[in-house]
Amino acid sequence: MAPKSSTAKKPAAAAFTPHDHSLCVDDAMMRARTLCTEAGVRLTPLREEVLQIVWSSHQPIGAYDVLASLGKKHDNPKPPTVYRALDFLLEQGLVHRIESLNAYIGCSHQDLGGMGAHNSQFLICRSCGNAKEIADPAIGEALQKVAAAEGFKQEKRVIEITGLCRDCAAS
Structure with missing residues (x-):
C-alpha cells in the first residue's frame, strides 16, 4: 500500500523515533560530500539538491515527486535529469530504491562499506508512510547461508517489511 498523500499524513513518526530531522538531513549531506570527494566523483549542485529532496523526510519519495x-x-x-541524478546517488550508495513503492529513500547506513550498494532491510509503515533502514548482519548472514545451500548466487538483496510503526499501531 502506498503512503498517504502529504496532505493527509499524520505528524511524522520520525522513522519511528522522535528526533530533529534537520540533523538527519545535515548529517546525510555532509557524509555525501565527504564520500563523493573520497571516491573522486562529483556531487554536482543538482545531484546534491535531489539528495536533499530525498532526505526531506523519512517517507520514500517517487521520482516524479522529486521532479x-x-x-x-x-x-x-x-524526468531524465532526475533519473540520472537518482542513478548516480544509487550507484554511490547514498540512496536506496524501495522496490514495492517505486520510490527512493536516503541511505542511513553509509558507514557500511562506504560507497556503493549494501544489502538493505526496511521497515515501512503502511499508515504514516515512514520507512526506516535497519542493518542486522545476522539477517544477511542467514540469507547468504540459505542461498549458498541452494547453490544460488545473490546479486542484490533488499528486504521490505510492511506493517505499522509503534505510533500508528498505538492509535
Missing part, C-alpha cells in the same frame, strides 16, 4: 519539487526552483526540469 515536482525541483520544478519549484528550476525552470521546467525534465
Whole structure:
C-alpha cells in the first residue's frame, strides 16, 4: 500500500523515533560530500539538491515527486535529469530504491562499506508512510547461508517489511 498523500499524513513518526530531522538531513549531506570527494566523483549542485529532496523526510519519495519539487526552483526540469541524478546517488550508495513503492529513500547506513550498494532491510509503515533502514548482519548472514545451500548466487538483496510503526499501531 502506498503512503498517504502529504496532505493527509499524520505528524511524522520520525522513522519511528522522535528526533530533529534537520540533523538527519545535515548529517546525510555532509557524509555525501565527504564520500563523493573520497571516491573522486562529483556531487554536482543538482545531484546534491535531489539528495536533499530525498532526505526531506523519512517517507520514500517517487521520482516524479522529486521532479515536482525541483520544478519549484528550476525552470521546467525534465524526468531524465532526475533519473540520472537518482542513478548516480544509487550507484554511490547514498540512496536506496524501495522496490514495492517505486520510490527512493536516503541511505542511513553509509558507514557500511562506504560507497556503493549494501544489502538493505526496511521497515515501512503502511499508515504514516515512514520507512526506516535497519542493518542486522545476522539477517544477511542467514540469507547468504540459505542461498549458498541452494547453490544460488545473490546479486542484490533488499528486504521490505510492511506493517505499522509503534505510533500508528498505538492509535
